Amino acid sequence: MRHRSKGALRIAVITVASAVLLPAVIEAIYVTPTAVFMDDRTPSAQVTIGNSGDAPEEATIELRFGFPDVDSGGTPYIRFVDDPGTAFPSANDWVRAFPQRVHLEPRSQQVVRLLARPPADLPVGEYWTRMIVTGSGVPVRVSGADTLMRAGVNLVIRLVTSVTFRKGSVSTGVAVRALSAEAEGDSLTVWAHMDRQGNAAYLGTADVELLNAGRATVRHWSTALGVYVPVRRRFTYPLDSIAPGDYLVRFRLRAERPDLPADRVLPAPTVTDSVPVRVG
Amino acid sequence: MRGKLAIAVLAASVVAPALASPLRAQVFSSHHRPVRPLLALAVNDLSFGTVLPGIPSSVSVRDPRRAGLFEIQGPRNASVRIEFVLPTALTSEQGAQMPISFGHGDGFADFSRGRPPRGRAFDPHAPVIESLGPNGRLYVRIGGTVRPGRPQASGTYSATIALTIYNLGS
Numbered sequence A: 001m002r003h004r005s006k007g008a009l010r011i012a013v014i015t016v017a018s019a020v021l022l023p024a025v026i027e028a029i030y031v032t033p034t035a036v037f038m039d040d041r042t043p044s045a046q047v048t049i050g051n052s053g054d055a056p057e058e059a060t061i062e063l064r065f066g067f068p069d070v071d072s073g074g075t076p077y078i079r080f081v082d083d084p085g086t087a088f089p090s091a092n093d094w095v096r097a098f099p100q101r102v103h104l105e106p107r108s109q110q111v112v113r114l115l116a117r118p119p120a121d122l123p124v125g126e127y128w129t130r131m132i133v134t135g136s137g138v139p140v141r142v143s144g145a146d147t148l149m150r151a152g153v154n155l156v157i158r159l160v161t162s163v164t165f166r167k168g169s170v171s172t173g174v175a176v177r178a179l180s181a182e183a184e185g186d187s188l189t190v191w192a193h194m195d196r197q198g199n200a201a202y203l204g205t206a207d208v209e210l211l212n213a214g215r216a217t218v219r220h221w222s223t224a225l226g227v228y229v230p231v232r233r234r235f236t237y238p239l240d241s242i243a244p245g246d247y248l249v250r251f252r253l254r255a256e257r258p259d260l261p262a263d264r265v266l267p268a269p270t271v272t273d274s275v276p277v278r279v280g
Numbered sequence B: 001m002r003g004k005l006a007i008a009v010l011a012a013s014v015v016a017p018a019l020a021s022p023l024r025a026q027v028f029s030s031h032h033r034p035v036r037p038l039l040a041l042a043v044n045d046l047s048f049g050t051v052l053p054g055i056p057s058s059v060s061v062r063d064p065r066r067a068g069l070f071e072i073q074g075p076r077n078a079s080v081r082i083e084f085v086l087p088t089a090l091t092s093e094q095g096a097q098m099p100i101s102f103g104h105g106d107g108f109a110d111f112s113r114g115r116p117p118r119g120r121a122f123d124p125h126a127p128v129i130e131s132l133g134p135n136g137r138l139y140v141r142i143g144g145t146v147r148p149g150r151p152q153a154s155g156t157y158s159a160t161i162a163l164t165i166y167n168l169g170s
Helices: A002-021 B002-024
Strands: A027-032 A035-039 A044-051 A057-064 A066-070 A076-080 A095-098 A101-104 A108-116 A125-135 A149-167 A172-184 A187-198 A202-211 A217-227 A231-238 A245-254 A271-279 B038-044 B046-051 B057-059 B068-073 B079-085 B089-092 B097-101 B107-110 B120-122 B128-131 B137-142 B144-146 B155-167
Touching: A027 A057, A027 A125, A027 A149, A035 A044, A035 A108, A044 A057, A044 A101, A044 A125, A057 A095, A066 A125, A066 A217, A066 A231, A076 B079, A101 A108, A149 B038, A149 B068, A149 B089, A149 B097, A172 A202, A172 A245, A172 A271, A187 A202, A187 A217, A187 A245, A187 A271, A202 A231, A217 A231, A217 B079, A217 B128, B038 B155, B046 B057, B046 B144, B068 B155, B079 B137, B097 B155, B107 B128
Parallel strands: A035 A149, A149 B155
Antiparallel strands: A027 A044, A027 B038, A044 A108, A057 A101, A057 A125, A066 A076, A095 A108, A125 A149, A149 B046, A172 A187, A187 A231, A202 A217, A202 A245, A245 A271, B038 B068, B057 B144, B068 B137, B079 B128, B079 B155, B089 B097, B089 B155, B097 B144, B107 B120, B107 B137
């Protein structure tokens, strides 16, 4: 009995101490799922937006047409197009989010409903938009004595995730060409030109392996990616503690994404290419 | 005895909701593995405290108390692009302004929250492309410098940094 009593007290002390030591969270917004899929049979979806912070939040929900692209330096970004017209497969004109503003008490969440109303004559294919969730931020808290001037910066968070609508039969694939690799300083840079195939975005994983002269893997990196349009992308990884010498970079794209529902990841053949690289 | 148990339960209930809320909202892949939400936490404001007229004041990105700190959580190995929109001046309630600047090394991204201090410095004016890593977490810190004028009106000066996180994987 006495032991149990001491145990309970120990739990209390440790737990209270943890509560005190946890940093106060100024703002915390989350969105799930991180990729929304709808189709002509299920033209609606639910997204949960939550506040795991310590203060109430106002969050706005906005839809804007955009897709992953790559700039001239090979760096990926979300390319937003304000007036996509018919040149791009935009779902922005006919997907709506309800509500578009939510009030979130600390440690609460709210469901936002997405509803697609595509035109009846919409061609078979895949259509995209992006959901942008913006937290309102909270007033700045500046510590310091009550003297002449105090200065501080508060922080506002915005999360951008994908919304996809599929109509009819869609397929995808990817082709890799012009693979190159360079080791410079403590970084390995791999360039790959990736052409999307089919009528839907390629969602997969890029595996980059560094193989030594005996073809044993000495480093392995994985990056989730989406190929929506033809891109020449740069991948950069740290080369810390890799011995100088000749290596082989093996680059593989596989249509597997553990973070997405498997029935939403379109099947595609695995593509592999390799290129030599000298380190040091 | 009953009182001590009650303390333990009460203390646990204080801590648990903050840790559990995003997990309640998570969805499951068809492999029945939980998929983490994309979560962004602003843990620390960037705070310069009290500053003096005519004397620049800097907050190092490595200052654990005063540097701005974001924590980003999401699926393991998720690819994200992080962009800051940075102010050029802080403004007081009376409308007076105080310049603020951010140097090339005023951003820092790592997976381990500095324990041990691994990661890389970056220019917060430029985007950061990172994977969330095997633990699905990324910490981003930001420092900066304010330059009060001489004279400079007294008061509390503030501005807003906007952080945008793009999920590049889909």
